[in-house]
Amino acid sequence: MRTIEQYLPDHPFFRELDPQALTILSGCAQNVSFAPGEFLFREGQPADQFYVVRRGRVALQTHSPAAGTMVVDTADAGDVVGWSWLVPPYRWLFDARAAERTGAVSFDGRCLRDKCEQDPQLGYELMKMVTQVMFGRLTAARVRLLDLYGTTQAASPALSPLLAQARLTDARSTDAGATHAAPS
C-alpha cells in the first residue's frame, strides 16, 4: 500500500498542488477505513476533519420527521468529503455514512488551519481547491433544486410550493414531459 505522500499527488483534489505543499499537508493526514454503515461524522458534531475518499462510497444524509433519513449526496473515490472544518463555527451540517467499505485519508482540520495561518500561500492554494469543490456542489445542488425529473404527483422535499404549483398548472393543460422532459 502506498504512503499518504505517495498517494496524494494522484488524487484529483491535490493534483495542482506542489510537492512541498503536499509534504506539509501529509503531516496532518492519516489513513482511515470505515465498515459499511459506519459514520465518518454526525450532524452537529465539531468539524475537525476532512476526508479524501480513496475507495468506496460515502453518503451524506440528513433526517426529518416527515421524510425520514434522506441521502442528499454521495462521494466516491476521488471525491472530497467535508468543508465545515474551514468555516466557523466548524460544525458538521450533515451525517456522513460509509455506504460500503470505504478507505479515505483523513486530515486534521485544526492542524490544517494552523498550517494555513502560518503559510498564507498554502492557505490560499487550499482555499482555491476547496472553493472549486464547493462551487461544483453548489451548482449541482441548485440544478437539483429544480426537481427536473419530478412529477406533479410527488413533490421533491426541496421543491418550493411556487414551483410545484406552476408545474401542476402546466401539466393539467398539456402533456409536456410525457416523453422525455419536464413541463417547460
Added chain:
Amino acid sequence: MLRLAEHDVAAPGGAMVPRLFRLVERRQDTADTFTMMLEPADAVPLKFIPGQFTMLSAFGVGEVPISVSGAADVDGPLQHTVRDVGPVTHALSRTAVGDVVGIRGPYGTGWNVGDGADRDLVLVAGGIGLAPLRPAMLEVLHHRQRYGRVVLLYGTRSPEDVLYADELTRWEKLGVEVLVTVDYGTPSWSGRVGLVTSLIPRAGFHPRSTLALVCGPEIMMRVTATALIDRGVNPDDVRVSLERNMRCGVGLCGHCQYRELFVCLDGPVLAYARVSDLLGTREL
C-alpha cells in the same frame, strides 16, 4: 416557409390521419411511467429510426408526441414508454390490452448512432429521457463490434424512478459502462446520489473520439452538454433531443417552431452546436 415531411405527403389518407394500433401488452415501469406494446391493425409494421417520435392518440381525448422506445429493424410490437403527466397520457395509461389507439408518424430526425462507429459512444439520460435513447442503445448492442467504449450515464429522481432497471443490468453484462445517479435516496440505496454531470468525469471514454447523445429535461441537457464539452468532446459531436409543443408533426402548424427550426421536422434530435444559442434564449 411551408415544409411537409415527404413520407406524409405520400402516406395513404394524408398526414393527419392516424393508423390504428392495438395494445397487446402493457408494462408498468415506475409509479407514473408505463410501456405500451402496440401491434398495427393493418399488420404493416411501422418503420422508424432510433430517436424518432410518433403522434400517439387517445381517441376522444387528444394526441401527444411520444418517442419510440423499442428496437428499430426488429420484428415485434412498437414500443412507447409514456409518463402519465396530463390528460392524454393519463387516458393512455388507462388503456387496456386489446384497446385501440391512433398513431401518426414516425416523425423527425434520429440519433444516427452509426456516426459513432469506430468511436466511443456516451449516452446521457435524464429521467424519462432514457426512453428515447433506448432504441439507440439497442441498435448499438446489435452491432456492438462497430463501436469503441459504450457508456450510459443516467440520472433520475429517486431509486424508485429508475427506468428499465433489469435492462440496465443486462446492458452492463454486455459491456456497457452503466453509471446511475439519483437526486436523492434513502439509506437503503447504496448507489450514487447527485447530478448526472457528476458522472462525466468518472466515465471511461476518449472525449476527442466520442459521439454523445443526450436526452432529458432541457436544463439537464444544457448542463450536460457543457460538461461534456468541458471534458473535451467536440460540440458538433454532442446531440440533444428537444421537446417542444409538437402538434401536427409535419411542419404545418408551427407550434413547435423554434426560431428557424421546426422541431418536429428538423429535430427532435439536433447537434448541440446548432441549438446551443437557442437553448439559452428567452421567449423563443
